[in-house]
Amino acid sequence: MFIREYDVAVAAAREAGQLLAEGQGRRHAAEAKRAPTDLVTEYDRRSEAFLVEKLRAAFPGDAILAEEGGLRAGGGGRRWLVDPLDGTVNFAHGLPIFCVAVALEADGVVEVGAVEAPALGLSFAARRGAGATVNGRPLAVSDEDSLARALLSTGFPYDRQTSPANNFAQWEAFQRRAQAVRRLGSAALDLALVARGLLDGYWEMKLKPWDVAAGALLVAEAGGRVTDWRGAPLRVDHGAIVASNARLHAQLLAVLAETGIPPEAA
16 A cells, blocks of 8 residues: 555655755855744745655645645545754755655644655665665664653754743753753654664654654654654654653653643643
8 A cells, every 4th residue: 555655755865865865065145034043045935945846746636734835725535744954944054954755644643755865875764564774775663761861852942042842841841850851853864763773762742743744754664652642653743752662651751741841842
């Protein structure tokens, strides 16, 4: 099932990654969207136009929800979720931590996902029930079972400068409990690195469907666990996510519960 969709998603993400690679390693002019920390560059727009064209040509009846262009209507209960450049702030500054993320959701279930990180030379892909790979090799999450030895990652919402639901309390709590916590600036890549076993866990809130869909499938297919902050099944439209190697999941949820889960993540 969904083999053609998988092939198209992987190829489209890879080609979009090649487009982004043309601009990597140097600074780019960027415009602010919702906040001064929420940027868009010409490469976001070029990558999205390319991806939408590819997906429309292959599956003209499907809906497409993309970060810059919003929802393009379609039917049949199928929706492509497209992040043409996840990590725009990094990219705009020449920092090589960014990716392309493409996923297909059918009847509310994410079936296919691809994450392409061209500056890192990493091509991640997954199909539900068929496992996950990086550069064609099988992925597996880490086997770490102690939060004190865990390397975690997170991110902060674009309205963190004004909103009390800003992930600061959770950041502090995990900094005190984990071996280390990183902020890489790309949710889809964070999730892909959990799937690869380089990160042991990840949490964030106020995300969009295109941020999490592909990466969450990677984690699940690599043997990890993905939920919301209360441990319920992930809903990509909800915006709050916890991903782990499964062994650490209960410990991550316990720390989040101790800090007090804000309504935006409940």
